[in-house]
Amino acid sequence: MASNEIAALADGEAGMTVARALQDSLAPGEVAVDVPLASLGRWRIGGPADVVVTPASAESLAAALAIVTRHGARHIVIGDGSNLLFDDAGFRGVVIRIGRALGGVTFRGDGVVDAGAGVWVPTFVRQVIDAGLSGAVHAIGIPGTLGGLITMNGGSQRKGIGENVVHVDAIDHQGGTHRIDHAALDYSYRASRLQRGDLIVVSARLRFDAGDAGAMRREAISILQSRRAKFPKVRANCGSVFVSDPKLYSLIGPPGLAIERAGLKGTREGGAQISPDHANFIVNNGGALARDVLHLIRLARRSVTAMSGIAMDAEVRHLAPDGTMRPAHEVAEQLDERPHTGA
Ligand SMILES: Cc1cc2nc3c(=O)[nH]c(=O)nc-3n(C[C@H](O)[C@H](O)[C@H](O)COP(=O)(O)OP(=O)(O)OC[C@H]3O[C@@H](n4cnc5c(N)ncnc54)[C@H](O)[C@@H]3O)c2cc1C
Known part of the structure; x- marks a missing residue:
């Protein structure tokens, strides 16, 4: 070095x-x-x-x-x-x-699966389906690690992986080991106590029900096809930016529809753009800065709040140079108001 x-x-x-x-x-x-x-x-x-x-x-x-x-x-x-x-x-x-090296998967019988935090989610879901276990199919198209999924309570079709987590084995930042049971993980929609950032998930035990592998494979293909049709192609993105809010959902619909109704689909800032394919995605058209993305997050949040009275929270998390990790809308709201030169 x-x-x-x-x-x-x-x-x-x-x-x-x-x-x-x-x-x-x-x-x-x-x-x-x-x-x-x-x-x-x-x-x-x-x-x-x-x-x-x-x-x-x-x-x-x-x-x-x-x-x-x-x-x-x-x-x-x-x-x-x-x-x-x-x-x-x-x-x-x-x-x-945490990468693939920490990603082994072991089937224990009776629907119990032990998995390393680094396993790639689509690989994990395929293995669970092949074992004839149901409950993970909704996560087939999510491009992250199992540790990230468990931390974010990620999923689709309004499901979250937390429903299946029995316990996680984690290390704290001093090297101490902890086994944390489901109840102590405080799961709620796209949230868990693991987002406090004080623990590193090394592995987890999950439990699934028995299912029909053939039917689940067909369902997985159909989920992947519908995601391909709906989500932005080619451009770099981080999936859905905002978490769906039940009140907003009953008033207007999911965040993408609300942002579209606010007239922001396709809006650009620097190299970033509210996706013309799906307004809850922000894409990097090349050379986008974090600042550009934060600007669009603030614009979308404020516009939807003005329209509906409901403030959307970001699912995406921002990492600051000092290590602070927060939902990106909190950082976006603190951007200074001066015009952005892209510099
Ligand atoms: C195209 C696209 C589509 C997406 N679709 C969906 C979707 O349908 N549903 C959905 O829920 N999400 C979706 N996402 C978001 C994302 O894939 C998930 O949140 C995923 O589970 C995050 O995993 P990751 O390994 O990338 O975590 P990262 O993004 O690296 O980290 C996310 C958070 O988890 C923490 N973390 C990560 N690993 C660990 C660990 N081992 N121990 C402790 N903390 C950890 C990080 O500190 C951070 O706070 C999508 C993203 C993209 C790019």
């Missing part, structure tokens, strides 16, 4: 030491320095992260956490970055990225 790359770490000497300690203890492919966050998120937006660790095993994850804790280094956890808006200024600290 070049010394100027090491110097980019926010905490100066401490940062240099933690980067070197990680590189000394983990395999070369597990640690990268000065990584553009745009390369880690589906929106293809974001400045550099000082260090990214992609543990190749649970042991590497534990070793990395022990090092960052010993050095008091700022760190956050991500999966596939499919629900994250990375800041234009990047992140000053260590990103721990």
